[in-house]
Amino acid sequence: MTDSTEPKKFYVTAGNARTFIRAVLTGNGVPQENATIVADCVVAADLRGVDTHGINRIPSYMARIRQGVLNATGSPELHQITRVVAQVDGHNTFGFLSAHLGMSSAVSMAQTYGIGMVSVKHSNHFGMSAWIVxxxxxxxxxxxVFTNSSAALPVWGGREKLMGVSPIACGAPAGRTKPFILDMAPSVAARGKIYKAKRRGEKIPVDWALDAEGRPTDDPAAALEGVMLPMGGPKGSALSIMMDVFSGVLSGSAFAGHVTNPYDPSRPADVGHFFVAIKPDLFMDLEEFKERMDYLYQRVVRSERMAGVNRMFFPGEIEQLTQEERTRSGIPYVQAEIEELNKEAELVGAEEIVVSHC
Structure with a gap:
């Protein structure tokens, strides 16, 4: 039974969402080819249930274009360093474009040489890491898949924003079972979940963040004025520093707390990324690798469960199941989100987002 206090949901098909995003992007000067890539990546997040990194980010991206701190018309540029190493200069375009080019290059090198590594500089937020995986x-x-991000976490024992809530992601194909897809932030919760709670007028769990005075809070607005909390204490803090080393220090992008917040219109974000693609059959036949992955999957999901747990899931499996469901039923949004998106359409004379049913 649905909770009567739960906001009414409006459903949009993935195709309609992509069409809407492309229209808003091209209306803001983004070339059609680039708009298609961004739309595909954004909708992939909503399909997987990662609503914090989906279509609701479009207004903030468009605001940065209007404020002149995100390059709408440019494209990233690839520089080959060695046969298995390349660098992408994002030229302050969408992070989706830089990441797409970077992983494409890494895959191409890996197909020939077994491994490919790409560093990305001068980029922007690329949404959910799982789409790159x-x-x-x-x-x-x-x-x-590594990236750094704007300061939101303290280092362990500190109280100032210094490290980003920078996700670490990786993946491996399988045979008959679900592939392995890990996409996680080093914080107790992703910062996007706090923005989502604020947008929807909801509270957050008190163990997610501290307010500006260093006190636990369930108010998302107060949390955004304070700091996120790292998962596992010093372990989460160390992971966030690792992301900064590989994504910021190595690439030549901003690091050590100097990546610009995506909601700060004062200057470009200067985000850095780091990608590695690896052929899975380097040390054995591909079919053997897939069989071993399938065996690992079965061992995980069939392992003995703790009290109260009805089903075990492989990393990324819940999101894959959500994608299957939302592909059938549509992506749910609340009224305030639909209205905010339609404001963006109105600004460029595009059609409003098509709601399938509600």
Missing amino acids: QQALDAGMMCL
Whole structure:
């Protein structure tokens, strides 16, 4: 039974969502080819249930274009360093474009040489990391996906924002079972969940963040004025520093707390990324690798359950099941989200987003 206090949901098909995003992007000067890539990546997040990194990010991206701190018309540029190493200069375009080019290059090198590594500089937020992992999986590759982000976490023992809530992601293909897809932030919760709660007028769990005075809070607005909390204490803090080393220090992008917040219109974000693609059959036959992955999957999901647990899931499996469901039923949004998106359409004379049913 549905809770009467739960906001009414409006459903949009993935196709209609992509069409809407492309229209808003091209209306803001983004070339059609680039708009298609961004739309595909954004909708992939909503389909997987990662609503914090989906279509609701479009207004903030468009605001940065209007404020002149995100390059709408440009494209990233690839520089080959060695046969298995390349760098992408994002030229302050969408992070989706830089990441797509970076992983494409890493996959291409790996197909020839077994491994490919790409560093990305001068980029922007690229949404959900899992779509980049899926790009590698679709090419039959294993992968690592790192990025840094604007300061939101204290280092362990501190109280100032210094490290980003920077996700670590990786993946490996399988045979008959679900592939392995890990996409996680080093914080107790992703910062996007706090923005989502604020947008929807909801509270957050008190163990997610501290307010500006260093006190636990369930108010998302107060949390955004304070700091996120790292998962596992010093372990989460160390992971966030690792992301900064590989994504910021190595690439030549901003690091050590100097990545610009995506909601700060004062200057470009200067985000850095790091991608590795690996052929899974480097040390054994591909079919043997897939059989071993299938065996690992079965061992995980069939392992003995703790009290109260009805089903075990492989990393990324819940999101894959959500994608299957939302592909059938549509992506749910609340009224305030639909209204905010339609404001963006109105600004460029595009059609409003098509709601399938509610």
